[in-house]
Amino acid sequence: MAGTSLGAIAGLGITKMSREWMGPAPVLAAEAIRLAIADAGLRKTDIDGLLVNAGPSSRNGYGASALSVSTQNQLGLRDLALCSEMVAQGSTAAQMVQYAAMAIAAGLCKAVVCVYADASLAPGASAGSSYGMGRFASSAANPIDILDVQYGLTGANAMYALAARRHMALYGTSNDHFGAVAVSNRQWATMNPHAIYRTPLTIEEYHASRWIAEPFHLFDCTMVNNGAVAVVVTSAERARDMAQPPVHVLGMGQGHPGNPKKAPFENEVNTGAAQAGRTAFAMAGVTVADIDICELYDCYTYTTIVTLEDYGFCEKGEGGPFVADGRLAPGGALPTNTGGGQLSSYYMWGMTPLSEAVIQARGQGGERQVEKHDLILVSSQGGLLDHHGTLIVSPHAGIH
Amino acid sequence: MTEILESNVRPILTPNAASAPFFDGAAAGRLMLRRCRACGTWHAPQALFCMECLSAEIEWTPASGRGRVHSFTVIHRGQIEGLETPYNVAIVETEEGPRIVSQLLGIAPDRIVVGMSVSAVFRRLSSGMVLPYFAAE
Numbered sequence: 001m002a003g004t005s006l007g008a009i010a011g012l013g014i015t016k017m018s019r020e021w022m023g024p025a026p027v028l029a030a031e032a033i034r035l036a037i038a039d040a041g042l043r044k045t046d047i048d049g050l051l052v053n054a055g056p057s058s059r060n061g062y063g064a065s066a067l068s069v070s071t072q073n074q075l076g077l078r079d080l081a082l083c084s085e086m087v088a089q090g091s092t093a094a095q096m097v098q099y100a101a102m103a104i105a106a107g108l109c110k111a112v113v114c115v116y117a118d119a120s121l122a123p124g125a126s127a128g129s130s131y132g133m134g135r136f137a138s139s140a141a142n143p144i145d146i147l148d149v150q151y152g153l154t155g156a157n158a159m160y161a162l163a164a165r166r167h168m169a170l171y172g173t174s175n176d177h178f179g180a181v182a183v184s185n186r187q188w189a190t191m192n193p194h195a196i197y198r199t200p201l202t203i204e205e206y207h208a209s210r211w212i213a214e215p216f217h218l219f220d221c222t223m224v225n226n227g228a229v230a231v232v233v234t235s236a237e238r239a240r241d242m243a244q245p246p247v248h249v250l251g252m253g254q255g256h257p258g259n260p261k262k263a264p265f266e267n268e269v270n271t272g273a274a275q276a277g278r279t280a281f282a283m284a285g286v287t288v289a290d291i292d293i294c295e296l297y298d299c300y301t302y303t304t305i306v307t308l309e310d311y312g313f314c315e316k317g318e319g320g321p322f323v324a325d326g327r328l329a330p331g332g333a334l335p336t337n338t339g340g341g342q343l344s345s346y347y348m349w350g351m352t353p354l355s356e357a358v359i360q361a362r363g364q365g366g367e368r369q370v371e372k373h374d375l376i377l378v379s380s381q382g383g384l385l386d387h388h389g390t391l392i393v394s395p396h397a398g399i400h
Numbered sequence: 401m402t403e404i405l406e407s408n409v410r411p412i413l414t415p416n417a418a419s420a421p422f423f424d425g426a427a428a429g430r431l432m433l434r435r436c437r438a439c440g441t442w443h444a445p446q447a448l449f450c451m452e453c454l455s456a457e458i459e460w461t462p463a464s465g466r467g468r469v470h471s472f473t474v475i476h477r478g479q480i481e482g483l484e485t486p487y488n489v490a491i492v493e494t495e496e497g498p499r500i501v502s503q504l505l506g507i508a509p510d511r512i513v514v515g516m517s518v519s520a521v522f523r524r525l526s527s528g529m530v531l532p533y534f535a536a537e
Binding site for chain 2: 142145147149150151155162165216262
């Protein structure tokens with residue numbers, strides 16, 4: 001038998017997702033944790049591990065309003081056997097589940113809560129105040145460190161646009177391809193009650209939407225929103241007796257290509273998914289042909305395309321044509337980002353794909369449930385394609 | 401002599417000792433990169449040490465100023481005072497290897513092509529500081 005459960009996700013908590021202020025990140029985190037523990041049928045005293053991933057709004061908060069390792073005290077969690085903040089940008093969510101499963105397998109602890117929360121949209125503040133590089137401009141110790149800002153490179157939209165343009169130039173990828181991803185995501189989101197954007201989107205509306213940073217239109221870029229997601233990770237054995245069907249982790253991997261930013265490297269068009277995927281697929285004893293559903297980190301439409309290439313669903317450079325025919329959409333051959341992804345549902349870094357994977361693996365997707373959901377590929381993507389975490393999850397404890 | 405253009409881009413940068421050679425070089429019409437004294441590897445201006453051998457002995461060294469457009473974007477929603485949108489941001493792969501973020505001057509966005517040859521030009525900001533930009537060759 002290939003693929004044995006390395007641990008299981010037994011609880012999932014998703015707060016309301018909103019572009020309105022709902023309180024600082026610890027408030028949102030506490031709500032997600034409360035929901036996740038209840039979902040698993042556990043009590044708070046059953047939790048003996050806490051891994052915290054603070055979104056960018058933590059930079060805006062102080063003391064009790066900042067999500068950190070110290071949030072343990074606000075949560076009233078005492079005598080934890082494992083407790084840490086984890087910081088690997090957008091790739092953190094998959095990594096938290098990996099470290100939790102490994103710690104449980106090693107005997108450090110039994111039930112770990114992994115939580116992400118963000119409250120970037122504060123009254124009177126734009127998303128740019130949390131995500132834009134301009135926030136560093138006034139406090140930089142060395143002007144050379146903010147040289148990019150001087151040229152007008154102020155945030156992630158432009159940086160990913162630069163990567164996407166490189167892919168277009170090398171491989172002929174087009175806005176029609178990017179648009180196909182945006183439209184597909186929205187089709188899924190119309191069926192997701194958690195999703196913020198549920199109005200159907202046409203390819204014409206995609207092309208007509210305003211430019212943000214060429215080649216990106218508005219609908220190429222993720223939203224930013226406030227909210228939190230938490231999961232409870234435990235052993236496969238303990239998960240069997242809990243309230244929800246276990247979601248087993250059969251494979252895991254990481255890939256951190258970094259970016260040396262010099263010739264001849266092509267990091268703008270190659271991600272850590274290649275390395276992370278190799279490890280995870282080998283561990284699970286499966287191949288891309290076995291995957292029923294992809295839940296991918298899709299901060300931009302381009303990210304979905306390049307990630308699919310690097311996992312090996314198609315050849316390098318073929319990602320555009322691969323997604324163009326509705327393959328990722330409802331009814332398509334490779335259902336992908338079945339809750340609408342970050343582009344249309346909610347932006348909780350790596351918790352967006354992970355949370356939807358848990359819902360699909362349990363068969364709780366309602367109208368959007370994918371019938372065959374035995375193997376689900378989950379990605380977390382951090383930095384400018386610098387960091388990648390992969391999980392292969394399943395309702396089954398092993399694959400025969 | 402390279403043309404010096406006016407600009408009012410904010411925020412205003414103030415050179416310090418660690419970065420002065422970069423800005424002094426620009427004022428003299430030279431693109432300054434950093435080069436490892438131990439292994440010869442070229443680095444971007446932001447480097448603190450050599451990424452190949454980890455030596456801290458990286459020296460400010462004049463580069464040829466020639467390069468190619470590795471990628472570019474046209475920004476329509478800007479956050480920088482003094483930069484009127486739309487404007488371009490380019491990654492330029494210098495002849496020496498390091499890729500640096502810059503802007504292409506004197507070219508319409510629809511004429512920019514990935515791979516095109518460019519060379520450094522220099523623009524004086526309202527603060528008096530001079531920065532390297534690039535123009536098509």
